[in-house]
Amino acid sequence: MKIKKIEMFLTKLELLQPFRTHLGTVSERESILLKMTDMDGVSGWGEVVAFSSPWYTEETIQTSWHMLEDFFIPSLLQGQWEHPGEIHNALLVWKGNPMARAGVEMAAWDLFAKRAGKSLADFIGGTRKRIDAGVVVSVDTPSKMIDAINLRVKEGYQRVKVKIDPGHDYEMLHAIRREFPQLALMADANSAYTLNDVDRLKKLDEFQLLMIEQPLASDDIIEHAELQKALSTPICLDESIVSYNDAVHAIKLGSCQVINIKIGRVGGLTNAIRIHDLCMRNGIPVWCGGMLETGISRSFNIALASLPNFTIPGDISSSSRYWKKDVIEPEVVVTQGKISVPTSPGIGHSVNEKYIKEISAKIKTFQKEDL
Numbered sequence: 095m096k097i098k099k100i101e102m103f104l105t106k107l108e109l110l111q112p113f114r115t116h117l118g119t120v121s122e123r124e125s126i127l128l129k130m131t132d133m134d135g136v137s138g139w140g141e142v143v144a145f146s147s148p149w150y151t152e153e154t155i156q157t158s159w160h161m162l163e164d165f166f167i168p169s170l171l172q173g174q175w176e177h178p179g180e181i182h183n184a185l186l187v188w189k190g191n192p193m194a195r196a197g198v199e200m201a202a203w204d205l206f207a208k209r210a211g212k213s214l215a216d217f218i219g220g221t222r223k224r225i226d227a228g229v230v231v232s233v234d235t236p237s238k239m240i241d242a243i244n245l246r247v248k249e250g251y252q253r254v255k256v257k258i259d260p261g262h263d264y265e266m267l268h269a270i271r272r273e274f275p276q277l278a279l280m281a282d283a284n285s286a287y288t289l290n291d292v293d294r295l296k297k298l299d300e301f302q303l304l305m306i307e308q309p310l311a312s313d314d315i316i317e318h319a320e321l322q323k324a325l326s327t328p329i330c331l332d333e334s335i336v337s338y339n340d341a342v343h344a345i346k347l348g349s350c351q352v353i354n355i356k357i358g359r360v361g362g363l364t365n366a367i368r369i370h371d372l373c374m375r376n377g378i379p380v381w382c383g384g385m386l387e388t389g390i391s392r393s394f395n396i397a398l399a400s401l402p403n404f405t406i407p408g409d410i411s412s413s414s415r416y417w418k419k420d421v422i423e424p425e426v427v428v429t430q431g432k433i434s435v436p437t438s439p440g441i442g443h444s445v446n447e448k449y450i451k452e453i454s455a456k457i458k459t460f461q462k463e464d465l
């Protein structure tokens with residue numbers, strides 16, 4: 095397959111509810127959407143999930159645009175490709191920038207699945223026809239938390255994730271457990287704690303959480319292993335796992351009992367599948383994390399979560415949880431706590447290109463003859 099052109103769209107969408115963590119609040123979501131078209135006119139779509147500022151990882155929308163414009167895209171327009179794994183390998187000549195490289199590698203996966211006439215889920219070996227939907231509840235005051243969780247439970251979500259930090263943990267979780275004693279509940283700390291907080295974190299064991307996500311530093315694997323020995327609550331790693339080798343090391347050291355896989359954070363769908371398979375071989379369950387993304391990346395998350403070792407509901411919620419209007423049609427909907435895995439070719443949704451152009455601050459088209 096030869097690539098005829100790659101188009102990049104720098105889009106901006108207003109989140110229906112601002113997304114709050116102790117690290118900051120996201121209310122306007124910039125994204126880079128990519129459209130890869132082959133010589134036969136078949137197109138695949140991908141999405142860069144980096145944020146506008148480096149609060150979650152070191153990447154930003156700007157660094158991603160630079161890496162794609164100046165390195166990744168020009169090199170891919172030169173090649174002849176027979177599988178998305180080849181696209182993944184070709185980009186290994188450059189270091190880092192996992193979310194930027196994932197964006198264009200995802201477009202290749204969608205394109206190749208469409209060329210094969212297969213849904214993305216089938217193309218990667220998915221086994222589920224429906225996946226369990228989970229949701230993150232992040233509110234600005236604890237008093238709103240109970241009502242916000244009530245709403246999502248009524249909508250059928252099978253797992254609720256809340257954000258914790260040393261100022262908002264025991265009392266908040268105690269209040270939630272009093273209202274929802276049986277709820278499948280987990281907490282994401284986004285590195286808000288240190289090993290000095292072991293006793294504080296041990297107290298949270300009483301709440302029977304599914305897991306505590308990323309309690310310690312975002313680049314740590316060693317201290318999480320020490321903390322896991324002290325807790326009965328499973329530790330889940332998110333930010334610490336940015337590569338296949340990170341997952342190998344975390345499993346070897348016992349740093350976690352669960353891994354949150356995000357296609358962008360680990361550098362693409364090829365790596366996400368490899369980490370899934372590694373975790374399955376080692377008895378480590380995984381779930382698919384979210385990045386406040388548009389329906390393009392969410393449709394990848396749904397396909398990924400159809401793989402057998404995704405046994406825990408992920409941060410995969412309906413389009414309407416985030417957007418007044420999503421960029422895909424039909425939008426992602428949650429029915430009785432589940433999301434149907436699309437069966438039509440590729441990501442299984444059509445992409446509203448007219449709307450994408452309306453919400454784009456910048457658009458650039460790359461074709462071989464222009465290089």
Ligand SMILES: O=C(O)CCC(=O)C1=CC=C[C@@H](O)[C@@H]1C(=O)O
Binds near residue numbers: 229230282332383410
């Ligand atoms: O996309 C969703 O619904 C959840 C997003 C989410 O929880 C996160 C996205 C990015 C950074 C974090 O705040 C958090 C996470 O750590 O998983």
Ligand SMILES: [Mg+2]
Binds near residue numbers: 282307308333354383
């Ligand atoms: Mg997280």
